[in-house]
């Protein structure tokens with residue numbers, strides 16, 4: 001009887017321990033797994049650490065949480081060095097021009113250790129302005145002291161309300177404009193639009209280029225209008241001095257990317273780190289590619305929507321376009337002091 005009692009007593013203790021252990025496992029599951037998933041998602045969203053806590057105060061200033069609080073191994077170096085990372089409004093903007101090589105330029109300059117930039121176009125000054133500057137700053141990647149922040153949205157160059165808004169953010173911001181022969185630019189833009197908008201498939205370049213069967217150039221067609229660089233620059237120059245701009249040749253960016261990158265690094269006051277060594281010419285793509293990108297250690301070209309095959313456009317239309325742009329191009333050379341040779 002005594003042995004029986006002690007057996008059931010042991011049995012009860014084991015059962016009790018099992019219940020405690022299962023409850024513990026359940027509690028750990030409840031708390032730890034969601035936390036793990038959340039932090040994993042955050043890591044994915046920001047390749048360069050948004051786990052460094054920061055919040056926006058109502059007055060728009062930014063508060064930082066010390067890196068020491070972040071246990072992620074990614075920040076070990078920063079913690080060891082007692083460095084703090086924070087988000088800043090852009091010091092430089094790639095404002096345009098659409099289809100001139102703005103993505104290539106951004107990818108190339110992002111290789112510089114002192115440059116941080118979001119990959120996507122923020123469209124802050126044209127479409128998202130109501131969200132406010134603190135929203136814009138929150139979209140920027142973290143930077144350390146000595147690093148500059150950059151953003152590119154090519155529609156800024158041609159949107160009337162943008163220059164005054166940019167000036168309000170920072171009157172000393174550096175402005176980067178990539179330009180390309182407006183004829184090639186128009187065809188590139190048309191090629192992209194045809195791939196996106198089905199209505200373009202039913203109309204040829206000629207249909208859209210001339211006003212209803214006449215031989216009058218349709219200057220209301222955005223694809224033609226964007227190439228009037230002198231007009232848009234004129235608006236920008238009402239707000240910023242020419243010395244705050246750099247004009248990058250889209251053509252040179254393809255044949256000699258290192259030369260344009262040297263000009264850009266000098267203009268931004270950066271040590272020239274991106275040189276010929278960073279590029280190779282990919283004959284299949286027909287464009288320069290990077291030996292390594294910001295995220296990939298292997299040779300890397302821009303995506304397949306950059307460097308598209310253009311449709312054949314009638315010679316007479318090309319001549320007409322060239323003539324049409326000529327006076328505007330000359331004016332642009334005069335304003336910038338650069339003959340782009342178009």
Ligand SMILES: Nc1ncnc2c1ncn2[C@@H]1O[C@H](COP(=O)(O)OS(=O)(=O)O)[C@@H](OP(=O)(O)O)[C@H]1O
Nearest residue numbers: 098099100101102103104188287288302306307308
């Ligand atoms: N290295 C490299 N690789 C691929 N493409 C290159 C490169 N350098 C310049 N380009 C030219 O960039 C054109 C696209 O311009 P954007 O990046 O400014 O286009 S966008 O406005 O952001 O849509 C793109 O236009 P398309 O050829 O019409 O696709 C290219 O001609």
